[in-house]
Amino acid sequence: DAKTTQPTSMDCAEGRAANLPCNHSTISGNEYVYWYRQIHSQGPQYIIHGLKNNETNEMASLIITEDRKSSTLILPHATLRDTAVYYCIVRAGGSQGNLIFGKGTKLSVKP
Amino acid sequence: GAGVSQSPRYKVAKRGQDVALRCDPISGHVSLFWYQQALGQGPEFLTYFQNEAQLDKSGLPSDRFFAERPEGSVSTLKIQRTQQEDSAVYLCASRSGQGDFKLFFGSGTQLSVL
Numbered sequence: 175d176a177k178t179t180q181p182t183s184m185d186c187a188e189g190r191a192a193n194l195p196c197n198h199s200t201i202s203g204n205e206y207v208y209w210y211r212q213i214h215s216q217g218p219q220y221i222i223h224g225l226k227n228n229e230t231n232e233m234a235s236l237i238i239t240e241d242r243k244s245s246t247l248i249l250p251h252a253t254l255r256d257t258a259v260y261y262c263i264v265r266a267g268g269s270q271g272n273l274i275f276g277k278g279t280k281l282s283v284k285p
Numbered sequence: 286g287a288g289v290s291q292s293p294r295y296k297v298a299k300r301g302q303d304v305a306l307r308c309d310p311i312s313g314h315v316s317l318f319w320y321q322q323a324l325g326q327g328p329e330f331l332t333y334f335q336n337e338a339q340l341d342k343s344g345l346p347s348d349r350f351f352a353e354r355p356e357g358s359v360s361t362l363k364i365q366r367t368q369q370e371d372s373a374v375y376l377c378a379s380r381s382g383q384g385d386f387k388l389f390f391g392s393g394t395q396l397s398v399l
Binding site: 206208210215216217218219220223259261263265267270271272273274275276277278 | 289316318320326327328329330333335340341344376378384385386387388389390391392393
């Protein structure tokens with residue numbers, strides 16, 4: 175599976191949009207981009223995933239560049255409860271096996 | 286159940302003791318995963334089951350670690366002769382089937398080996 179690169183940490187003001195970038199320049203055509211987050215003392219939580227089209231759900235939006243080499247997770251109106259580590263993971267569709275987590279981005283939402 | 290349940294939430298063991306960590310996945314979920322998470326690090330894969338079959342145990346750090354899922358639902362991760370380096374949070378996750386990788390995680394068991 176393709177490797178991902180994320181900034182170590184980011185800050186965001188409460189109520190503003192949080193834009194979390196992820197680079198996956200070696201992504202293959204059948205690999206999806208997944209985002210998870212982990213709030214302190216909890217297990218990781220699935221947020222969203224996509225292949226090449228932009229995706230939106232009740233939690234976030236996922237913007238994937240046309241060449242698919244990078245993506246951005248957008249939390250439109252960040253709250254203090256969005257403070258967490260956010261993981262960007264690339265995984266082939268339809269395959270078995272596990273997800274490989276990196277170190278993620280520590281997002282701190284500040285009042 | 287409504288989500289993945291893990292017990293105990295916290296476990297303190299003396300070095301050399303054996304421990305057993307339990308995971309109750311979401312009912313009907315075919316796949317079950319165990320991860321180990323050290324402080325400040327991302328979760329590291331340990332092992333994976335599809336129903337009762339253990340399909341991948343490549344992440345188990347030593348032969349002191351053993352996992353089972355005999356009836357394809359509840360799973361137990363056993364660590365024999367615990368060492369201080371085994372101190373970590375052990376996370377369990379389940380997934381409904383093949384296809385996407387939407388995993389549902391429990392809150393984990395925090396193991397401290399003294």
